[in-house]
Amino acid sequence: MSIDTPAIEISELGKTYASGEQALDGVSLTIRRGEIFALLGPNGAGKTTLISIICGIVNPGPGRVRVEGFDIVRDWRAARSLIGLVPQELHTDAFESVWNTVSFSRGLFGLAPKPAYVEQLLRDLTLWDKRGSEMRTLSGGMKRRVMIAKALAHEPRVLFLDEPTAGVDVELRRGMWQVVRRLRDNGVTVVLTTHYIEEAEEMADRVGVIHRGRLVEVEATATLMSRLGRKQLSVNLVEPLQAVPEALAERDVSLAEDGHTLVYDYDAAAEETGVRQLLAALEHSGVAYRDISTRQSSLEEIFVNLVNHREDGAP
Ligand SMILES: Nc1ncnc2c1ncn2[C@@H]1O[C@H](COP(=O)(O)OP(=O)(O)O)[C@@H](O)[C@H]1O
Ligand SMILES: [Mg+2]
Known part of the structure; x- marks a missing residue:
């Protein structure tokens, strides 16, 4: 893999669900390594579908997707190991502790325990004091941060955040963005979805506007904002x-x-x-x-x- 290999390369990707609903229509997009990219679009635009396909949760339709050069179908295992995902809907084991929730995730990827790394993650996400708490005792904002820590447990190269600030109060949101920026500074590519234009504006280096399954714009954030x-x-x-x-x-x-x-x-x-x-x-x-x-x-x-x-x- 060359240094110029993009984090993500999507070409002419489509998706029609079994229900007949066409969620994606000929989406082509290249996301560079180490950028924060926002997929901006209203509810139902296809954001979650696009992310879910890249992460191997939803079967792709026609087209092709590569993650750091690995095809998500042919080289799915390699592609998957490079990816961390914080889904839109949070599912957690209510009786598991914060520490275990995050640590076990490394094991799922066949990685050896690395307590110092997990500790750093929890500290960065201001969850260290909560490491022994059961998930069910946490607020929505804290749960979401645990999910971020969990998604980062296997040290992915690309992090997907699907509507990361839904239900998160303003203060926690700011903390979360700090974490995201630090990740980016460490070379992690971050792709987030949002239907808040302010969020895309504040966070992203570039924005892709998605509407009814089609990518209608891809621009540097500042350029897009001045045009909009x-x-x-x-x-x-x-x-x-x-x-x-x-x-x-x-x-x-x-x-x-x-x-x-x-x-x-x-x-x-x-x-x-x-x-x-x-x-x-x-x-x-x-x-x-x-x-x-x-x-x-x-x-x-x-x-x-x-x-x-x-x-x-x-x-
Ligand atoms: N599992 C599914 N089965 C059938 N249709 C779906 C499914 N998931 C999403 N859709 C449809 O695909 C379209 C895009 O949805 P989604 O990707 O969730 O959009 P967004 O995340 O931008 O809100 C919507 O019309 C939605 O109803
Ligand atoms: Mg969605």
């Missing part, structure tokens, strides 16, 4: 209006039902967003406002945009 940067500006008025003021009629401005809020939809990545002109026009027409706020377009709106863009045949 549609925002909404809300101007909260002192006095309600009957209609959008004449001076703003040309712009993409609407008036909320109660007449108290003007809403302006704009491209935050554009050279000229129009925000300055909008506020100047308000000032000029003598419309007083109390407050202004902006919000990012929702993921759903962004997907609709991306997919329409694609279907228009634009690059």
